[in-house]
Amino acid sequence: MEVSLRQHHRLLEFRGACPLSVYDHLEFKHFKSIVAIAEEGTITAAATRIPLAQSALSRQINELEDALHIQIFERDRAGISLTPAGESLLRFARELLQTRIDVVKAVQAIHQSTMRPFRLGFTPFIEHQVISTVCDAYRDLFPKGNIHPENGDTEDVIRRLRAAELDAALVTLPVLPDGYCIQPVMHEPLVVCVRKDDPLAQQDKLPAESLNGRLAIFSDPRHHPRAHQRLLEMLEAQGINPKISNPTFNSEHVQWMVRERLCIALIRQSEALHEDLTTRPIEGVNWTIDSAIAYRKEHDQEALPLLLRDLEKRFSVAEPSSPKKPPQRVREKQEQQRLSFGGQNNTSS
Amino acid sequence: MEVSLRQHHRLLEFRGACPLSVYDHLEFKHFKSIVAIAEEGTITAAATRIPLAQSALSRQINELEDALHIQIFERDRAGISLTPAGESLLRFARELLQTRIDVVKAVQAIHQSTMRPFRLGFTPFIEHQVISTVCDAYRDLFPKGNIHPENGDTEDVIRRLRAAELDAALVTLPVLPDGYCIQPVMHEPLVVCVRKDDPLAQQDKLPAESLNGRLAIFSDPRHHPRAHQRLLEMLEAQGINPKISNPTFNSEHVQWMVRERLCIALIRQSEALHEDLTTRPIEGVNWTIDSAIAYRKEHDQEALPLLLRDLEKRFSVAEPSSPKKPPQRVREKQEQQRLSFGGQNNTSS
DNA sequence: GAGTCCAATACTTTATTGCGATGGCTGGCG
DNA sequence: CGCCAGCCATCGCAATAAAGTATTGGACTC
Structure with a gap:
């Protein structure tokens, strides 16, 4: 019996399994x-830190190199x-050691209490696709x-984040990176966003002054005071005097206002547009909406680092301006998923 | 003497260094x-595969869990x-085991022959920013x-890649994923790309038929036969009959042709434009230029996996349509680098 | 209820690792 | 110039950890 067991070992060493290898x-x-050793500069100093005897450390490294x-x-x-x-x-040693810590913490957390739920805050300005990507991950x-x-x-989301009522939050910048x-x-x-028959639509890039008095903004000071204020500052820097409209996040609503010639409006480039409308960039500026994930540095959510x-x-x-398709990984050989010049998908609604 | 050494050990165990920890x-x-164990379903079976005695494996896992x-x-x-x-x-175990193999192979390669140079092919259609990102990495x-x-x-790059004269290549799709x-x-x-005073510029999205007879293509069959052919197919599918111009990759040249009213042309959305020109998407299609990195599955470049x-x-x-800024990592607390609505950088030339 | 399969445990054996001591080497300093 | 100090490699021995062998006990099957 014991002999047969040992024979198995022998045989298996030559199978494709995963027996002893150099990497082990x-x-x-x-x-x-x-x-x-790299940080201390000498084996002796490193040994006292590990802690380990100098001779043991020396041998360990020599055997590894060998x-x-x-x-x-x-x-x-x-x-x-x-x-x-x-x-x-x-470089890799540091990275992998940190990964090990993160893995253990996360898995420990899953074990205790089958992992407390991950509370992810998000603001109305965050695209749904971003949220679902985070959830999928x-x-x-x-x-x-x-x-x-x-x-x-x-502000509410940030406050709850700081109060540890949330583990992370998807927000649009700017936010104070405080804590x-x-x-x-x-x-x-x-x-x-302008009507296609608007004289402005003739131009390819809109000079800032051409917006003066016509541009309405719909951002809500309560929803995101800093972004609201920053937007006003940026408009002022360009000499644009905006009309402050009733706040809304409803893009249909905003587009309706534009269609009714009541105003023109700032919108995301990727927004689906009514057929009467079009968009134009503003000349000389490069304003963006930046989405970011915020988290406490001293977080207690073990899943967060990973x-x-x-x-x-x-x-x-x-993938410029087409927010679809979750990230696809084409690593090993397989059907080439995306032939370029490929889709006939309509980007507009 | 030996006493003081041992005392050091004691002391250091309580310092912030990195003495014994759970993770170890x-x-x-x-x-x-x-x-x-996960793959075999039983400890006994897994033990014969490791290879290890069943008792040893059982104990190992128990002690680890403990x-x-x-x-x-x-x-x-x-x-x-x-x-x-x-x-x-x-999940993490598999990932980290693979990483370990990749790391060892790469570092072994560096050691032998101080690592042979990484030969990276790229085609004229690849943006410089992509190449430099890869080199930086x-x-x-x-x-x-x-x-x-x-x-x-x-074709040349692909051939050299297949002949192992290159280790990897940045190409634009489509390419045959063969080998x-x-x-x-x-x-x-x-x-x-059209003139701003072109009647087509009035429209927000250009119907495919409006391009017929006016659109010139500059792609070179020799530079990328498959992309060239695919482009022709896609144009034909939309009922567009293109003018075949002398091939060029010089965007200035293409734009000059458009400015001279000789044709209209397909260009990348992010291309810097002459002030007389503008761009319009084609209605109902979503054509993209896809950059990818190609490599042999049976590669011998140890740096490749990492x-x-x-x-x-x-x-x-x-980052839609603004190909600047290498990826910035804002991990730990630091100056918030990018205040949104921020830059006044001009995207055009 | 006997046979089988599996994990866990007790005990033995082997391998690893740790420690102290020593030697070779180099550079600094008197 | 020679002595000492600091460092790394090596060796012998001891302690510890890990693996192996054999056995036990539980649970399911027939």
């Missing part, structure tokens, strides 16, 4: 050693320094986790 | 065990299954590495 000689403890056939350090008098290979390895990372999106005005961090996710140009890391990938494949 | 109980070998205070597996009759926490952990990952960008026509893989990096809408991984992050922060 590299463990997280080696990463820690490498980081410590197993991997990589010379990580250059030993010369009075110390030890990184080789080019070691410098790259150091979360569910992909934590299949059994719960994510609770809740909307609210910017929390932000990571941008999308930038979208702002353009002027989610942020994943979002960096999600908001990938820069 | 999780090593790569645990990841391997978790993956094996140290991390995470229940990874659910033991019931007839086997073992993942808890929700375990499912998430499994490479240099960031491998400070001592060399990257050699070389340009060429699409190599592609990973998209950017999509850019194609629009029609570069691809990093590029997923680099081409981040979807």
